[in-house]
Structure formats: C-alpha cells, structure tokens
Amino acid sequence: MLRHFDKPLFIAVIILCGIGIAMTYSATITTIDLADYWQRQLLFTLLGAIALVTAALFDYRHLELLAQPSYFVLLASLAAVYLFGEVKGGARRWLDLGPTDVQPTEFGKFLLIVFFAWYLSRFQERIRSLPYLLGAAVLVLVPLGLVYVQPDLGMTVTLAFISGTLILINGVRLLHVLLVAFAVTAVPVWLAIQGTLQNYVQDYMVERIAIFLDPASNPDAAFNVQQALISIGNGGWIGMGWGEGSQNQLHFLRVRHTDFIFSVIAEELGYLGAVLIMGLLFFVIWRLIRIADLAQDQFGRLITLGVAALIFFQTFVNVGMNLAIMPVTGMTLPFLSYGGSSLVSMMVAVGLAQSVVMRHRKMDFS
Amino acid sequence: MNERATRTATSTSIIVRLTLLATFIVFCVRLYGLQIVRGANYQEQAAVNRLRTIDLYAPRGVIYDRNGEILARNRPSFVITVIPADLPPNDITTPVNEQRIALERLLAALGADTDPEIAIRIAEVMFLHLGREDFKDTVGTAGITLEFRLVNLETLQINDEGREILVEVPTLIPDLSDPLPAAGLLALLERAVALGSQGSSYKPVSILDLVDREQAFRVAEQTYQLPGVHVLQKPVREYPFRELAGHVLGFLGPIPKLAAEDYKAGGYDNPNESVGLNGLEYTYQDALRGQPGRRIIEVDILGRESRSVSTERESEPGLNLHLSLDIHLQQVMHDALARQLEKTGAPHGVALAMDPRDGAMLGLVSLPSYDNNIFSEGLGEEYQALEVEDDTRRPLYNYAIGGLYPPGSTFKLVTATGALAERVVDPYTVLVDRGPIYLPNFFFPDDPEQAQAFVSWNHKLNILHGSMTIVEGIGLSNDIFFYYLGGGYPNFMTGLGSERLAKWMRLYGFGELTGIDLPGEVRAFVPDEQWKRLTKAERWTTGDSYNMAIGQGDVLGTPLQVLVSTAAVANGGYVVKPQFVREMFDTQGNLQWQYEPVLQERIPVEPGLLAVVQRGMWHAVNGPAGTSGNSRVEGVTVAGKTGTAEFCAWDAEIQDCKDRDHEGNLPFHAWYTAYAPYDNPEIAVTVFVYSGGEGSTTAIPVAQETLNAYFHGTGDTAP
DSSP states (O other), X not given: OGGGSOHHHHHHHHHHHHHHHHHHHHHHTTSGGGTTHHHHHXXXXXXXXXXXXXXXXXXXXXXXXXXXXXXXXHHHHHHHHHHHOEEETTEEEEEEETTEEEOHHHHHHHHHHXXXXXXXXXXXXXXXXXXXXXXXXHHHXXXXXXXXXXXXXXXXXXXXXXXXXXXXHHOOOHHHHHHHHHHHHHHHHHHHHHTOHHHHSOHHHHHHHHHHHOGGGOHHHHHHHHHHHHHHHHHTTTOSOTTOOHXXXXXXXXXXXXXXXXXXHHHHHHXXXXXXXXXXXXXXXXXXXXXXXXXXXXXXXXXXXXXHHHHHHHHHHHHHHHTTSSOOOOOOOTTTSSOHHHHHHHHHHHXXXXXXXXXXXXXXXX | OOHHHHHHHHHHHHHHHHHHHHHHHHHHHHHHIIIIISHHHHHHHHHHHHEEEEEEOOOOOOEEOTTSOEEEEEEOOEEEEEOGGGSOOOOTTSSSOHHHHHHHHHHHHHTTTTOHHHHHHHHHHHHHHHHHHHHHHHHHHTTOOOOEEEEEEEEEEEOXXXXXXXXXXXXXXXXXXXXXXXXXXXXHHHHHHHHHHHSOTTSOEEEEEEEOHXXXXXXHHHTTTSTTXXXXXXOEEEOTTGGGGHHHHOOEEEOOGGGHHHHHXXXXXXXXXXXXXXXXXXXXXXXXXXBOEEEEEEEOTTXXXXXXXXXXXXXXXXXEEEESOOHHHHHHHHHHHHHHHHHHTOSOEEEEEEOTTTOBEEEEEEESOOOTHHHHTOOOHHHHHHHHHHOTTOTTOOHHHHOOBOOGGGGHHHHHHHHHHTTSSOXXXXXXXXXXXXXXXXXXXXXXXGXXXXXXXXXXXXXXXXXXXXXXXXXXXXXXXXXXXXXOBTTTBXXXXXXXXXXXXXXXXXXXXXXXXXXXXXOOOOOOHHHHHXXXXXXXXXXXXXXXXXXXXXXXXXXXXXXXXXXXXXXXSOOBOOBSEEEEEOTTOOEEEEOOOOBOOOOSSOHHHHHHHHHHHHHHHHSTTOTTGGGOXXXXXXXXXXXXXXXXXXXXXXXXXXXXXXXXXXXXXXXXXXXXXXXXXOEEEEEEETTOOOHHHHTHHHHHHHHHHHHHOOSSSOO
C-alpha cells in the first residue's frame, strides 16, 4: 500500500511549502510586528505534513459514511454563522469558538467536496436525468446562498467552481448544461429588467469589478495592483535576489506575505524562479489528475478532482490577480501564502488524494 | 465502471490536462510580457519609488571685518517638513480623511494646539508658501476671518521714460500676530500639501522652521508614527553686531516673486531658498551661497531613508568674505552719529570712511539702521514693508548711497579745481568779499530794485571776509568768492559757466554711480543748460551758475559721491571705486579672489593746482578763522570742508517747503568731508546729517571722533 504513496507529489508540496517559508521570511522580516511569521509558517508546515500523512493513512472510503452528516454539518455551521456569526470588516463569516474564531467555509470546501463526490458517485448513472441534476443544483445552491449573504463572493465562486467541475466531470447531457447556462444568465437579466438586481448584488462586489475595469476609480486598490506589477517587472530574468527586492523590502508592495506573495517571488527570484514555482504548482495539480485517473472508484476519483479543482482555482485566481488579469480578491496562493488554516487544509486535501492513490488497486497483497 | 464511463473519464481527463497546460502557458506568456518585455519600464518605476534625490546643504560663506571679527555667520536650526507623496493618501472608500488625520497628528506633535508661538510661526511659514491671496482664501474656507493691516508695498515698475522706479502700492496683509485656530492651520497645511503635490510631490514642504535642536529631536523620534514627516537642517543667518552694520551686510529672505524667473535661470531651483536681498549678502549672493550638493538615497514607502546610494554632487561651501570694514571704527561712527541725531532731532544721517588710495571702505553708517537678524527669520517682502511702515524714518533705506541731497559747500572742491584748471583764477588771484552781490534782472537790467541778491553765509553773521585768495576762499568757505568762480560778474570777470561746471562735476564722478559693491545706489543728473531747458523749460542764468558753484540749486549727489570727490582731492586726482570686499577665501583658507582697486583716469588738473585745493582744505581746519577747526586730531594733520546745504522738502499741502524757520529761511543739511593725514592721506571721511543745521556744529564732531579713533585707536583695537 505504501508503495503507491505518490512521492513526487509529496516532495513537490514540501518544496512549495519550503519556498513559502523562505518567501514569508523575506516579506515579513523587515516589519517588526511580523518578524516571527516565518517561524509560524514553519510550524504550520510541520503540522500540515503530519495532517497530510494522517489523512493518507486514513481510508477515504470511510468518508462515504460521513458524506451525508458532513452536508448537514456544513449547513448547520453556515446557518449558525448567519444567526450568531461574528462581524469582521463588514462581513459575517466567523464563528466565535472560545479561544479562536473559526471560518466554517475554510473547511466547508472539503465538506462540500466529500458530499458532492458521494452524491455524484452514488447517482452516477441517474444523474443524466434532469431531476437528479436539479437535485444536485438545489443541494449546492443552499450552502452557496448562505455564503453569498455573508457576504463572501470569492468563496461563493470557489464553491460554485468546484461543484460545477465535479458535475461536468461526472458527466451530464449537453442539453442540461445549456439549460443551466441559460438559467444562470437569464435570472440576473430578468432581475435587471425588473430593476431589482442591486438588491441581490453586494455593493463591494460591484466596486471590485468596477476597479478591475477602471483602476482609477479606487486609487488605493489600484495602487496595490500597480505596485505588484512594478514588483514583478522589477524582477527581470533572474530577479533581485532573495531578500533583496526593493519593492518588497521597502514595503511598496502591500499584503506581500499573503495576497501578493507571488509578486515577491517574481521580484526576488525573477522570471525563471516564478515559472519554476508556477510549474511546481501545476505539477501538483497534474499529479492529482493522475491520481484521479488511477482511482479505483468514482467516489475517490471525484474527491481527488475536487481537490485538484480547488488548488487550480485558487492558483488561477491568485496568480491572475498578481498579473492583473483577474480582479482583486482575498484569495491565497496554495502552499505559498502565509496562513495556517489555509496551509493545513490544503495539505489535508493532498493527504486525501494520497489516500486514494494508495488504495487504487482493489486487491493489494503486498 | 462500464466502458462508456471509462471512455468519458479518459476524454475528460485529457480536456482537464489541456486546460491546465493552457493556463500554465498563458501565465508564462503574461509573466514574460511583464518581466522581460516591459521589464525595463517597471524597473524604472521601481527606481522612482525608492530613489530620492535630496539637496545637500552648502554652508553659506562667513563675512569677516578687516580684523577678523565675524560679521555674519550661520546658526544651526531645523525645519519640520512633509513630503506630500509620502503622506498617507486619502482613501475615498472610507468616511475619514486619512491625510487630514496625519496632518492633525503632526500639528499635535509640534505642539501647535498648546503653544501659541508655534501656531503663529506655522501660520507665518504657510503665509510664505501660499502668498497673500491664497493664504486669505484658504483660511476663509475654514470659516475663520482674519484681521488685516494696510501697508504700502514697494513694487518695481517701469515709468514713462522706461526706467525702473519704486512705486508704493497700498496693500492689505493679514495680521499674523495672533495664533490661528486649529481648523485654520489644518486648512493651510492641506492647501500647502495639495500645492506641493502638483509639482514634484517628493519635494519637502516646510511646515515649521527655526526649530531648536531639542524640539527637532523630539519630532524626529516620532517620525515613525508620522509618515512623510522629515526634520531637515537649515541654518539661520546670524549677525552678531546686529544693527551696527545692517546696511553694509544686508539680509536674507525667500526669493522675491518679482525676480523668481531670474533666480531660476541662475540655478536656484527651490523658490523658497533664502537669498541675499540687500547689502553685501545680495551683491555676493552667488559666491556666499556656494553650490548645494545632491545625494541619491533609498527610501521606504513611508519616505524614511533606508540607505544612501550615491552622492551625485558634493556640496561646495560658499566663499568667506573678508571686508576692509573695521567694525570697531564702524561702532565709533555709529555712536557718534547717533548722538548727533539725537541732539539735533534730525531724522537721519550718514557717516562714511574710506581709504582714499584704493577705495577700501572702512565704515558706512546710515541711520536709522535695522537689526538684520529680524529678516533672516522674516516673512518676505510684505512684512518688510510692515517694518518700514512702523518707522516713518524708513530704516531699510541706505541713505549713504540711496539719498540725493544738495552737497552744499563740499561741492566747492569741484568748483575750485575747475576754476584753477580752466585758468579762471590762479592761486594768487585775490577777490574781495564786500558783502552781497547783485545780479541785474534779465528783463529789467536798469532797475536795481529788481536785481537778485546773492549773499554769503557770513553776511548773516555780520562778518565780511574781505580780500582773499582761493586757499582762504576754501578755508573760510566764502560764497562770494565761489559765485565769481562759478558765474563771473558782468564787466568784471568770466566764471566757469554752466558747461565747464558740469564738465568738472562729471570729472569728479557726480552724475555716475560710484560702483560700490552694494545694491540700491542712485545717481542724479548733472545740471547743465540743456538739462534745464528740457526739464524746467527755462534758460540757464548766471544765478544758476552761482548756485551750482556752491553746491546748491539743482546740484545733487549721494553722501558716497561726496566722499569719492573728497578722496579724489586727497589722492592727487583719482576717482576711485569704493569697495567693501577685499578678498574671498574658500573653507580651506585658499585665496580665491582678490580685489584689484579701480582708479579712473586722473582728473586733468596739474598736481600743483590740485595741491592748492588741498591747501584750502588744510586751511579750513588749521588756518586762522577756518570753518573746521573742531575736526583737528592730535598728532595728525587733518584737511576738511564743511557744508551747510539749504534744501526744500516740498509739501503739497502747504504749497511750500517744509520746516522753514521763523524768518522764512529754509532748513539746512549738515555736511562735513575730510581726509587725513594731510601729507599722506590714509582715510577720507564724509558725514551728512539730514536737516542737521550747521555743518561745523553737527557733522564735524562725528568726523573728528572717527578720525581720532582711526589714528588713536577705538579702545578695542590697536590703531
């Protein structure tokens, strides 16, 4: 069983985490309040590695039993947030659990992946008929609606992307896809005609889109993006060297250890370093798709693809934002951005995929 | 899994992998575009972000007197500035104004809310930045009404003849003597920052200057919490002898708006740079200033310096000036003149001392004077005008070079030289003072009642000088003698007449600037026939020649011109250019510049004849009944000439000259001009007291004390 543990995947993840620690060090060491962040990130990496191995040893097939409860846990926690949640920065996203605040959606991603993988694999054949597809749509729209009203557009889109990917990969009729696509576009248009669209769209979302389309409308956010571009361009072929990026070290680049860690990489390690690290990230996703192909059952396949979709989506949105081809969202770069819960949950996700690949032979006598 | 499902799985897997690959390639291409294709452009922007060019202060040159006493130096002082680009920008998505909060915090850190002195000074600095109109408007928008004062502002204009003249324009300026409320100060700061952001927003904008070391350090410690705030060193010019040499040294101030373009063309990039606005500080501005250096530093996003990258240009300290002025002699002259002004109640006066051999100025006093330290910390043109307004005697005016007065009998040196050189008389010619002489009226030559009387000063005292040669004529300052020299007398003798008087007046340097190294010198036209026809539409009469011969009528000159004419008599006929600065040294003590005395072509008079004029001046001091006996100095032979010049200060209200005495006589200026030693002159002195009365009583004591101090020491220095 251990023989099938995906070592290249594991090594790639550990290298990415190591680079994440190094870049966190570079991005925070000149700020007194953040000077110990690299040590914390190191600790999170160690915890994450343990969690990864633990998840790999755990047989993912037991999760099928937990699929339905996990959906209700997801709904319950979102409902709790809706009713009793903490408000931070104008959004109700946190639950106060004594010593620490928890953001249920961080783990909700996995609950949703597990539940959806179960639902789709359970009704894999029947999903081709419309009622089951609509059932899936309703099941996903309920938690999505609760996340949307928090409000958390980034997470809503992430969850929608993951669910959508899983449904598509599981197989649907082209006609149904067109129907859904029509509904998705028709509803906002209908609301717009009714003049009630703005009741459903949060102000800050409109603002973000507006800033993306016209950066001058918010000088502060435009400043961050502009500084990110300058940092990236400043790197050139081989970069200014680790700990030597002027945009990073002199703090022209803001939120540099989380949202804009990729700009720090591009500035200090240059084009070659940035492409290499991007290559590592895509290699991780590639290996996950390989695992999905090897999976012995549809449940394992969908879980792995859900994880791959999650990592791909976050990478795509974060790097896209750094490269100014996507609007600004607070989405982190997997394995590289500073942050404990994001890192640990990503490693658990990779551990689940390892669990799938380790058990991909139905009979294993070794 | 059935076969169809497997096929589907394989094809989706391929699609997914292709999507992945495509995304990766798109990102790589985009990254290539940013980092490689447009890399140079972004690297330049990154350099703009982090690199700042800062001016390195070049210490202004020190000014020394002839004995090495420091007359002008630099006192350390600090300025609190903000760099607009480094202030937190106002985030429009938040209800609060971040920039305003930062400025409020700065005001609190400076203590503007608790210390009225600081609040006043901040307002003054803002006034300098914004100018009158903008200051008024900005404070107005904050809902605060200002008190105003009316001053007459001198502005340079071009008159009809195309010459520059000073015109007084009544102007309202805000009264800054009370502290503004915090809202007003905040509005001013915001306005100054907004203006600063328009140009190069990395240029520091001064908020508070004249900050002492202690307070500067206190603010510097807080700059961690005050992004964009910088403490810069900016020394203040200090004049230890205060008003003693105010007119010689001048003062500094911000570049005047009228001349801003000229200064910019001359390499003065900062419009608020302090430059010499008067005196030697003005004349030698470029030498004293040196060259400010330039350094490139790296700053972080808060604008704090992280390291110095390179020095683009070293700053070059200004040159030190060494003057011929003797500050202790200046002190004696100042005190003596001040005493005489007090005694006579005269509004102003001048005392001058110069080495007649090369024009080296030993002293220049123009009273009232001013403490030039006030202007180093001052508020620029408008508030200088305020100072002037407060003192009707106009202390900023340098009467020694800026005042034109009838030279009176001191002009007889010119007339005498001309008459001898032109052979109107010879040294032995005897003329007789028999009392007033009468010129027949031009239109009624046969009516003695219409004849015009010309008297000599001694006639009023019932004294007749009788017969005399030119030596006694000068010594006694007999006017009748000089009337004959100037205008002759019908059927008796031919005088110099208008043209020759004007010629000799010009030869002695009247009508031209002396060329002293001080700004603001004026000159008068030499009156001659053509001048009179053009300006007064009258013909020149013998009476005009009479008046001109004794330095009255339309003859005008500055006290400095009288000094130069005296020096020309003393040095054997050379008109010299008066000069204060003898040498300039760099900070290493190397001589960089030395003054070469400028002697004009010798006045064309035989030395023997000029010696007669000298003898006349000797006679005035040392001869029997000489006018200037009181100017004798023990052990040294002095030669001198008094002057008592009638003048008319026309008052339009009473349609007459002001200050006539009870008999209707006009008031007099007191003059005395002298040199010593007689045989080998080292010093020439001229004293002038406006409306001072008799030259012999008012002006001579000042000259005597000056000469005495020069030859016998001031008590402070060896002779």
